[in-house]
Amino acid sequence: MADSDAPVSSSNRELVLTRIIDLPPQKLFRAWTEPELLKQWFCPRPWGVARATLDVRPGGICNVVMLSPEGQEFPNPGVYLEVIPSRRLIFTDAYTEAWVPSAKPFMTGIIDFEELGGKTRYTARALHWTEADRDAHEKMGFHEGWGKCTDQLEALAATL
């Protein structure tokens, strides 16, 4: 593989949600990075968030503990890889903390907030290590789930 080869694509291992949101990037970024805000929109209701640890810097812990309607908790330990305030947020479950490998690297999340004259082009991508994991994520309801969460995000961020 020469250095000059075509850029690597992960398109067959990727899921994408994109939407124009009538709010500035700053409000959406706050809703993604402040635990008390994130808890209000991150899981599609009737699921919720029991607690969230968000140490928003490269290598910082990102752990959202999801709460089922029956009261069961599901931790999602991960770390941030890249943080550009109000512009970009990248995290992965490949590490449980800096830099301890997790039991199973499943996905990397890339959230882009692009300013469009007061609005935001919001793009949420999930990149997987395997096509099988991408397909499983899609069958788990990626599009409906992330879509519903994005509705909730938009409603919450509008109150800020």
Added chain:
Amino acid sequence: MADSDAPVSSSNRELVLTRIIDLPPQKLFRAWTEPELLKQWFCPRPWGVARATLDVRPGGICNVVMLSPEGQEFPNPGVYLEVIPSRRLIFTDAYTEAWVPSAKPFMTGIIDFEELGGKTRYTARALHWTEADRDAHEKMGFHEGWGKCTDQLEALAATL
């Protein structure tokens, strides 16, 4: 898993080499991060390095193309996760560039350069996602290979 649980250990998925080197951390760090220097020590001879791309910053590409004695090239694409000049260098093959998942996350390398009054406590750790990968890496000759490379590193850095 409560936030207050005991810290996660990767010890059964880790390989470690540690050595006191009679050189300051700055020289060892240079040998790790300047391509023309790294090429001179990174592979146990008679193996060599065909070329090295070292974009030494979080998310930057770290690709050392190894060269077999028969002239065959073996790329090792990865990215840096953390860089503290003359103190710490962390990289992984879980991504081929920021932040494209690789075909197979195998290891994360953590290199610590600890100043000890003009000398360096040098610690090179390889953290794997599975015990099987750790064991395979050990059988591939981790201790002998990394030991020999560290001899070469020490000899090269002494000339700086």
